[in-house]
Amino acid sequence: MPAGRARKLLSSKEFLFLIPVGFYFLWCAWDPYQWHFIDGANLVIHEAGHLIFMPFGEYVMIAGGSLLQVIMPALFVFYFYRNEKPYSAALVMLWAGESILNVSVYAGDAIQMQLPLLGGQDSVHDWNYLLERAGLLSATPQIAGLLRLGGTLVIIGGLCAAVMSAVNKACAPQPTEPEPEERGFHSST
Template sequence: MVALVLLAPEILHPAGWSFLDGVDLIFHEAGHLMFMPFGETLYLMGGSLFQVLLPSVLAGVFFRRGEGVNAAVVLLWAAQNLGNVSVYIADAQERALPLLGDDPDHHDWWQILGGWNALPLCTTLGHMVWFLGVAVALLSVGVAYHAAWADEGTSRRSKRF
């Protein structure tokens, strides 16, 4: 898992489109629908929020069930989503990313940050979210090691009897 984080920076800073990005897009769009009743700002943020919250909640469920490896995998998925969201936020001023519908005025973070008169902060905010993604990726490594250590301890105890 450490090699995955250290040797595959594209997980946290995507340069192209992958299968997982398509899955993330489905949850992103679903997030808009789920957050629609809570006002325009949460509607706009809902896509990015849901695509990060879904794997984060799943990680918590797996961790509580004692399934540390599963928790680590979906935490890495959450980190990948934070990487994607960071790129999306950082793109708010330029709006160069391809969007569904091809209308650059539908860029969620351009609308959010523009409404807050904070567009010049898009790169800084994108970097902050990226660093959060790095922290979550490292947390996933810690969870995986904890799970491996716990499994090793369990197998040693079971061999004694």
């Protein structure tokens, strides 16, 4: 990349925005057990998922919280990608990855059940219920580990896609000012 384009990339708003955002989401991947501000949005979407999936029976309703929590950011990724907004799609991939990490923490708590639940101690622990009914409670560490790996890979993929989008934009040829004839002006000769 020529020096001029490298300077343009490093000073672009996309790249400058990506630096703190990238570090934030890498921190989320490094320490998913820490409460992150985006988890507030994840919690609201998670709880809405229980209501939305309620008509499909108890098991699907309980799974619906974690399902919607992952589906919602994935829908935004699809929307931005489909509308040819790759940088926006990549940024929302970071949220999708963090949401999967958040689900991995909840799934990993299925045996111990020590996380505070919104409804208090009498609430159903979604992942304990789901894994116990599926006969997979003993596989809790493996399931949580796969979710954590998946979430981390989605975050890394989102960061790579965002950097590539910023590079492509910085390296794209800039439109030049059209000649007067191209703007509809003609000489009188």
